[in-house]
Amino acid sequence: MTKPEASPAGLLEILREKATPLGPWGDAVASVRRELFLPDEIEVGDELVSRATSPARWLEVAYSDVSVTTQVNDGRPTGPDEYRLPTSSSSQPSVMLEMLSLLDVQPTDRILELGSGTGLNAAWLAHRVGSDRVVSVEFDPVLAEQAAKNTQAAGLSPLIVQGDGEQGRPTGAPYQRVIATYAVTAIPYAWVEQVAAPQGRIVAPWGGSFFPYSFAVLDVRDGRAEGRFTGYPAFMRSRNPRPARGFLDDFLHHREAADATATSLSPLRIAQDPDALFYVGLALPDAWHLPVPADDGSGEMTLWILADDRTSWASADYAPDVGDYAVTQYGPRRLWDEAEAAYRTWEALGRPSRDRAGLSVAAEGQRVWLDTPEHPLSALTDPPPHRRICD
């Protein structure tokens, strides 16, 4: 089979081969040239690609179904040994299409996008419903300006403004559709207020630090947004506030002073079960997890749990054929104990799958529930204070 050419038509061919549902978006993919939205220096995975020195590779990446990092560390110059936090990207086209399909855009909709990035998604939206129906908000002023230039180069002119997506964009409301392309721990009520009920919809990557890998798909009526979770998107987190990230060593300290205990709960039962990760994540919105498999073929794995504020950390070591697993914890919180307690709560609920969970957003805040809004998951989302802080 010949390789698809590095062009919009080639990208369309790749997406069709992957059986990506294109819905009404095929024309936008074919008409809007992704290369107009990418800077000359891009990253895909660990590979840095320069348009000047590798033009063919650069173009191949532009028309591949991959997420392309377009900015790291907010655009600050970054040394070779420094941690590279991706801070903006052109999302993977098949994931953009998945989101747009969830958004269920109608031709006469007004649409608010939060997180303009390169402007490509705003351009696809503008191509479909008309530039005058699309508003996009980007936190980074340099990116916002560049995104506006990119869309203009593609012959489109959605309104792209600098701002904090948290506030939505009241000027221009109401919208029928709101789409965020960065992950949020909580859906801001401002978005709900700016959506026209009863046919409004919000789609956003949702979740706290432990598991920010779900799309929340919410319908708006009677001053509330309500819906469920789907997909496994990996989007960057909101910049405001953005939790600190870095190398594992940046989060580890006082290793000699840490408490050593053991648990009968295999860390694999959390780390390898997306439903467990989702429900445990409800209890740990402010700590992330990092599974590190041993590279010696032993099958061992360490599950690290690291507080966003870097005060506390925990590890649980998996090894095959053992009954108890070593746990090490340091800091004002006992993060493994918190994760294990959340796992046990999930077990006591009968180990529900994620698709039984739902989310309601009202003026008072958001609530996660099981099966129906009458059954809030407060046992996970509102843990008692004594479980969170140890003496």
Ligand SMILES: C[S@@+](CC[C@H](N)C(=O)[O-])C[C@H]1O[C@@H](n2cnc3c(N)ncnc32)[C@H](O)[C@@H]1O
């Ligand atoms: C995955 S990229 C967006 C991809 C983009 N939609 C595209 O088509 O290229 C996420 C973007 O969200 C922006 N962002 C993060 N937090 C934000 C916030 N609170 N308000 C507005 N934009 C934000 C980032 O600066 C980044 O450019």
